[in-house]
Amino acid sequence: MNDVNEVVRDLVVVLAYRPNREGTGESTVWAQHRFYFNSIKRKIDLRKALVNDLCKQIQKWRDEGCEVLLGVDANKDLLVHSPDSIRQRFREHGMEEAILKWHPPPTATHQQNQSNVPIDGIFTTSGVPVLAGGYYAFGEFVEADHRALWIDINLNTALGNFTPQGSTFKPRKLTLLDKRSVTRYLQLVHLGYKEYDIPSHPTKLIQHIESNERQMSLPLARKYNCLHRQMYMARRLAEDNCRTTSSGKVPWSPKLQGASEIN
Structure with a gap:
């Protein structure tokens, strides 16, 4: 039997991509998502659909007692705090951006970003204490047009302080060789x-x-x-x-x- 003070949790790690506005061609993420949504007859803005569905799933995980760590390419300024902003929507479900408090803005996370604002972020629930976090330089660690993001978390706290107890082996008295x-x-x-x-x-x-x-x-x-x-x-x-x-x-x-x- 576990001690009453022991806490055990599941940590759900999610990666998400919020597509850009409709571009040209049928190979864009927007076009692929639109094709799927049309096939299931769901008429909704694709960018809103991702946020709505993700928030719904996050709340479900939270209701089940899970902690959540979300890495997202939002294709949107994550500094915005308006009621319908991504950052505020996630905050309504107990998630905060984990890096901005360590590195105050402005920090561009995409090479083609001319506004010097972060569009990529890592969000965590309160049960995932972030010890440190930051941004790599462009082209450092990964070859991409986005910066690589990182955080350091305390797994013992995030997953709970339960330590499995060693089992005591009791030999069987009945052995077929005897x-x-x-x-x-x-x-x-x-x-x-x-x-x-x-x-x-x-x-x-x-x-x-x-x-x-x-x-x-x-x-x-x-x-x-x-x-x-x-x-x-x-x-x-x-x-x-x-x-x-x-x-x-x-x-x-x-x-x-x-x-x-x-x-």
Whole structure:
């Protein structure tokens, strides 16, 4: 059982691209998205659709107790705080831009950006503490016309402070290689079955099912479950008493180990 103070969370990492306005040609992201949306008869601005759908999914993850880390090429100034801005929409779902507080604007993240504003960002929920973050230079780390973004987060805090506990191995007393323990086990199972008169119950149960048009009624199901528990307990009790383990009671030594292997 976990300690009541232990917290375990899932961290959802998302990458998103918000397409530019409609351009020329059928190979643009806008054209591809428009083709798909037309095929499902969904009439909506593609840029709004991405933000709406993403916010809906983020809220679902949040309701499930997940933390979220989102990297997005928004193709929009992320400095804007208007009610319908991307930054404000994400904020409504508990997400804040993680790099701007470390590097105040202006910082262009695209080479063709003439306004010197960031259009790429990393957003995180409050359970993902950002220790540091920043922007690489253009052409540094990745060959692209966008800057590479990075953040350093505390995974222990983001994922929770749960540390798996080591399990204690309990050796089985019944081993097929030990003939004496097998013989003892079978004898004890036979005695246990005889004590509860288990061998006669399956036949009676089958007869009751046959007389009930081969239907397992609730009373018959209860009888079956009771029989199953009796059989299980008889076998477990037999295994617990089929042999005595000496684990930890006999000092180990190379000489004793070698002698047992020779015999």
